[in-house]
Amino acid sequence: MSIQSKLKQLKQIYAEITKLDQISCLVSWDQETYMPPKAAAGRSEQLAILAKIIHQKNTSPQLGQLLQVIYENLDQLSTSDQRFIRQKYRQWQLNTRFSSDFVSLWSSTTSQAIEAWKIAKAKKDFSLFAPFLHKIVDLLKQKTQILGQPNNYDALLDYYEPNLTKSIIDPIFEDIKTATKQILANVPDTHCEKFITPIKWQKSFTQKLLSIIGYDFEAGRQDQVAHPFMTRVGDNDIRVTNTFHTNNLSSLFSALHEGGHALYEQGMDLEYIQLLTDDERSLVIHESQSRFWENIIGRSEAFWRPLFVDMQTDLPEVFGKMSLEEFLSKINIIKPSLIRVQADEVTYNLHIIIRYEIEKMLIEQGLKVNEVPQVWNQKYQEYLGVMPAHDGEGCLQDVHWSIGNFGYFPTYTLGNVLSAQIWNYYKKQNPNYQDILNQQDYPAILFWLQKNVHKPGTLTGALELVKSLTGEDLNAGHLIDYLENKYKT
Amino acid sequence: MSIQSKLKQLKQIYAEITKLDQISCLVSWDQETYMPPKAAAGRSEQLAILAKIIHQKNTSPQLGQLLQVIYENLDQLSTSDQRFIRQKYRQWQLNTRFSSDFVSLWSSTTSQAIEAWKIAKAKKDFSLFAPFLHKIVDLLKQKTQILGQPNNYDALLDYYEPNLTKSIIDPIFEDIKTATKQILANVPDTHCEKFITPIKWQKSFTQKLLSIIGYDFEAGRQDQVAHPFMTRVGDNDIRVTNTFHTNNLSSLFSALHEGGHALYEQGMDLEYIQLLTDDERSLVIHESQSRFWENIIGRSEAFWRPLFVDMQTDLPEVFGKMSLEEFLSKINIIKPSLIRVQADEVTYNLHIIIRYEIEKMLIEQGLKVNEVPQVWNQKYQEYLGVMPAHDGEGCLQDVHWSIGNFGYFPTYTLGNVLSAQIWNYYKKQNPNYQDILNQQDYPAILFWLQKNVHKPGTLTGALELVKSLTGEDLNAGHLIDYLENKYKT
Numbered sequence: 001m002s003i004q005s006k007l008k009q010l011k012q013i014y015a016e017i018t019k020l021d022q023i024s025c026l027v028s029w030d031q032e033t034y035m036p037p038k039a040a041a042g043r044s045e046q047l048a049i050l051a052k053i054i055h056q057k058n059t060s061p062q063l064g065q066l067l068q069v070i071y072e073n074l075d076q077l078s079t080s081d082q083r084f085i086r087q088k089y090r091q092w093q094l095n096t097r098f099s100s101d102f103v104s105l106w107s108s109t110t111s112q113a114i115e116a117w118k119i120a121k122a123k124k125d126f127s128l129f130a131p132f133l134h135k136i137v138d139l140l141k142q143k144t145q146i147l148g149q150p151n152n153y154d155a156l157l158d159y160y161e162p163n164l165t166k167s168i169i170d171p172i173f174e175d176i177k178t179a180t181k182q183i184l185a186n187v188p189d190t191h192c193e194k195f196i197t198p199i200k201w202q203k204s205f206t207q208k209l210l211s212i213i214g215y216d217f218e219a220g221r222q223d224q225v226a227h228p229f230m231t232r233v234g235d236n237d238i239r240v241t242n243t244f245h246t247n248n249l250s251s252l253f254s255a256l257h258e259g260g261h262a263l264y265e266q267g268m269d270l271e272y273i274q275l276l277t278d279d280e281r282s283l284v285i286h287e288s289q290s291r292f293w294e295n296i297i298g299r300s301e302a303f304w305r306p307l308f309v310d311m312q313t314d315l316p317e318v319f320g321k322m323s324l325e326e327f328l329s330k331i332n333i334i335k336p337s338l339i340r341v342q343a344d345e346v347t348y349n350l351h352i353i354i355r356y357e358i359e360k361m362l363i364e365q366g367l368k369v370n371e372v373p374q375v376w377n378q379k380y381q382e383y384l385g386v387m388p389a390h391d392g393e394g395c396l397q398d399v400h401w402s403i404g405n406f407g408y409f410p411t412y413t414l415g416n417v418l419s420a421q422i423w424n425y426y427k428k429q430n431p432n433y434q435d436i437l438n439q440q441d442y443p444a445i446l447f448w449l450q451k452n453v454h455k456p457g458t459l460t461g462a463l464e465l466v467k468s469l470t471g472e473d474l475n476a477g478h479l480i481d482y483l484e485n486k487y488k489t
Numbered sequence: 490m491s492i493q494s495k496l497k498q499l500k501q502i503y504a505e506i507t508k509l510d511q512i513s514c515l516v517s518w519d520q521e522t523y524m525p526p527k528a529a530a531g532r533s534e535q536l537a538i539l540a541k542i543i544h545q546k547n548t549s550p551q552l553g554q555l556l557q558v559i560y561e562n563l564d565q566l567s568t569s570d571q572r573f574i575r576q577k578y579r580q581w582q583l584n585t586r587f588s589s590d591f592v593s594l595w596s597s598t599t600s601q602a603i604e605a606w607k608i609a610k611a612k613k614d615f616s617l618f619a620p621f622l623h624k625i626v627d628l629l630k631q632k633t634q635i636l637g638q639p640n641n642y643d644a645l646l647d648y649y650e651p652n653l654t655k656s657i658i659d660p661i662f663e664d665i666k667t668a669t670k671q672i673l674a675n676v677p678d679t680h681c682e683k684f685i686t687p688i689k690w691q692k693s694f695t696q697k698l699l700s701i702i703g704y705d706f707e708a709g710r711q712d713q714v715a716h717p718f719m720t721r722v723g724d725n726d727i728r729v730t731n732t733f734h735t736n737n738l739s740s741l742f743s744a745l746h747e748g749g750h751a752l753y754e755q756g757m758d759l760e761y762i763q764l765l766t767d768d769e770r771s772l773v774i775h776e777s778q779s780r781f782w783e784n785i786i787g788r789s790e791a792f793w794r795p796l797f798v799d800m801q802t803d804l805p806e807v808f809g810k811m812s813l814e815e816f817l818s819k820i821n822i823i824k825p826s827l828i829r830v831q832a833d834e835v836t837y838n839l840h841i842i843i844r845y846e847i848e849k850m851l852i853e854q855g856l857k858v859n860e861v862p863q864v865w866n867q868k869y870q871e872y873l874g875v876m877p878a879h880d881g882e883g884c885l886q887d888v889h890w891s892i893g894n895f896g897y898f899p900t901y902t903l904g905n906v907l908s909a910q911i912w913n914y915y916k917k918q919n920p921n922y923q924d925i926l927n928q929q930d931y932p933a934i935l936f937w938l939q940k941n942v943h944k945p946g947t948l949t950g951a952l953e954l955v956k957s958l959t960g961e962d963l964n965a966g967h968l969i970d971y972l973e974n975k976y977k978t
Binding site for chain 2: 016022023026030035036037038039041042043045050053216219220221223234235
């Protein structure tokens with residue numbers, strides 16, 4: 001059998017795995033949107049069986065043999081296929097390094113930990129979660145060992161974004177820390193006003209926002225959930241979800257954020273995306289796209305100029321007495337706070353940096369799990385000048401650690417970093433960008449992103465993409481320029 | 490390994506198969522409820538992969554060996570497990586009789602046929618569907634041969650309801666035909682009035698109806714679709730769907746019908762139902778439960794007495810000027826018509842009998858496919874006194890034949906038959922039944938059904954159930970009594 005026909009055979013196997021992975025995403029989507037409460041236990045079992053079948057297929061000897069032979073004959077493949085095979089080979093090597101004992105221990109530990117975390121968070125008591133976090137940190141250290149980099153946090157970073165290391169992140173985060181400190185020193189202390197709007201209006205207005213930025217409702221939909229997310233449940237079925245609060249406008253920015261993720265998914269290279277599973281994406285590129293639409297576009301004057309007129313017509317009692325400038329200042333308030341997911345675009349990165357520093361301390365520097373709350377509170381006091389009243393609004397606020405996602409948080413801020421680098425490059429390539437913005441010509445921007453980011457970003461990591469696109473390495477300069485420029489007083 | 494531990498192992502395999510089958514039901518449910526239009530092609534592929542995996546698991550040598558050994562040692566098992574193993578062994582023998590070539594030919598033929606049927610129905614032109622129906626009838630004849638009963642329709646009946654034969658059906662259908670003719674001769678010709686009600690009201694009122702009959706919304710939900718159905722997508726997740734029309738009240742009766750199906754599913758023996766796939770149910774028992782709530786309860790005076798007061802309060806402009814008696818007569822109008830799914834409870838059975846007779850003619854009596862429209866129209870004229878203006882409202886109206894479901898239609902009328910037998914037995918066992926009805930004490934009725942029908946009906950066919958419950962064979966007597974009594978003039 002020729003390498004080409006072996007490749008065809010391999011792609012058929014991956015196409016099946018991808019479809020099963022999409023089904024798993026659909027089952028999870030239903031769990032968050034429409035599943036009745038008593039179905040929860042049975043649902044977990046359904047997901048576990050799908051995961052087992054996917055794992056079996058991903059680690060089958062047949063697949064391993066095909067991959068091995070094709071990998072040894074890479075030179076006979078097209079450039080894209082080479083990329084594709086390298087990525088799958090890397091993934092396969094990672095998968096096969098972990099014994100099934102380790103995989104099932106990991107799975108049972110995190111299942112228990114997430115339940116413990118929910119209770120601990122509700123009871124605002126870190127001590128209920130600490131023993132589980134302790135086990136997870138132990139397993140993560142074992143993971144670094146299995147991956148050949150004992151007690152090195154880099155091993156965990158690489159898992160979420162290929163080739164990402166502390167040596168790349170550290171200078172970027174230091175620059176951001178310094179710049180943020182300066183911006184915060186000059187920002188006036190402002191009172192956050194409440195916008196009271198009907199949920200029904202929010203639902204229809206967020207649909208409108210999604211349509212405006214180019215989200216295809218014929219290949220997706222928006223539903224209500226407890227915590228917003230985006231998920232690809234099929235090749236032409238990329239769904240966003242949203243959370244609606246009567247007393248703030250967060251759903252508008254969630255729509256733009258999840259919509260940005262979805263535009264990336266809708267713009268990916270279909271030939272390859274139907275061969276990849278949900279976790280085989282650059283998280284940094286993903287976050288760069290969500291943040292671009294949420295912040296760079298979605299908090300700009302040009303974006304809201306026509307929309308604010310509609311809002312004033314829709315809800316004169318809420319927006320009628322306000323000028324566009326007042327509205328813009330209210331959706332761009334910078335104010336240090338305790339909760340990451342509610343943070344503004346300036347202080348957000350400090351929330352991430354604190355988590356990054358604590359994760360490194362736990363994996364590399366011998367920080368004890370029971371010292372986490374103290375270090376957490378101290379860093380919040382130091383970087384943000386705020387102090388959690390309890391662990392529920394402190395180190396228990398995020399789900400990530402309970403499911404073992406160490407090395408994940410940094411990708412959020414690196415997404416901000418990348419979005420600013422891409423935007424800077426876009427402006428250089430399109431000197432008429434101000435006209436494009438003023439005309440709200442988002443199809444033009446989306447078209448450029450599809451060609452330059454979404455399609456090439458299907459099989460490329462963020463570090464490689466930013467270099468080949470802009471000629472620069474990943475760096476904080478453009479994000480800092482953007483923020484300093486926007487929030488200069 | 491002991492037989493008991495082999496049984497345990499086998500049950501684990503079946504539990505996995507059931508969960509995958511439930512996932513497949515959820516994926517299909519989403520396809521009908523919330524899937525965006527462009528996702529259709531990818532969705533079919535997802536379902537095909539699940540079907541393949543389920544088929545592989547169901548026909549694996551490991552499963553076959555376990556089943557064989559356990560079947561040879563049936564006497565070591567509990568009565569329920571014996572029943573369970575007999576059913577699975579029968580299913581396994583059926584599955585393994587068909588070559589994979591036959592299975593894939595069947596699958597590709599019916600996929601094409603359903604598309605051809607859709608077009609033919611839309612164009613009202615049977616000739617576009619005829620070549621496909623011809624292929625399907627050929628394959629069905631091959632099926633009877635493979636099943637050891639060449640050109641015998643019984644082989645197909647047995648597939649949907651174990652041990653069902655023409656010799657059981659024929660006298661039942663003859664009795665119904667005669668009795669229906671007499672009822673129709675005495676029924677006055679009435680004009681069907683339209684009820685115009687808002688969809689929003691129908692949605693909330695049907696939720697109320699479902700709650701009243703005991704449907705558990707903590708373990709299910711109701712959603713809007715093009716054609717109503719019920720589906721079990723998890724152990725505690727049994728969903729109903731509904732179709733809402735502004736100009737009639739069909740959604741109310743659909744809610745009771747699908748709700749009846751769902752009550753049966755919610756009442757089944759959990760120990761075994763989590764080991765069975767969606768097609769391993771008695772269709773006759775299922776239909777007896779949907780028809781019981783839709784017709785025997787759902788078109789009765791006692792049921793609507795309190796509800797009609799609510800309806801008059803909700804929508805005085807629609808129901809305010811009408812008495813309860815007038816309303817009851819309007820929802821119980823008997824009028825021969827062309828479309829099965831819109832038929833009343835008296836004429837409905839004639840629609841089924843016509844289909845049954847034509848199916849027998851096609852399989853056993855050499856009726857040619859292109860003669861179907863002529864025979865169809867002739868029988869409608871003869872039995873119902875109506876004549877289709879075109880095949881769209883004639884022999885193309887149902888999906889069943891396009892997916893090869895021959896032998897399925899009779900289970901609908903046998904469901905009516907069984908519902909009347911069960912109800913008759915209930916009344917004998919509960920002489921105070923009129924009080925129960927007058928008090929709308931549906932929990933009491935449901936409790937009795939769960940104990941006497943739902944739980945024992947999990948591993949028992951309709952023929953066996955009706956005999957062991959009532960002491961009688963399946964017979965039309967009680968249905969005819971019920972209809973004659975209700976519609977006597």
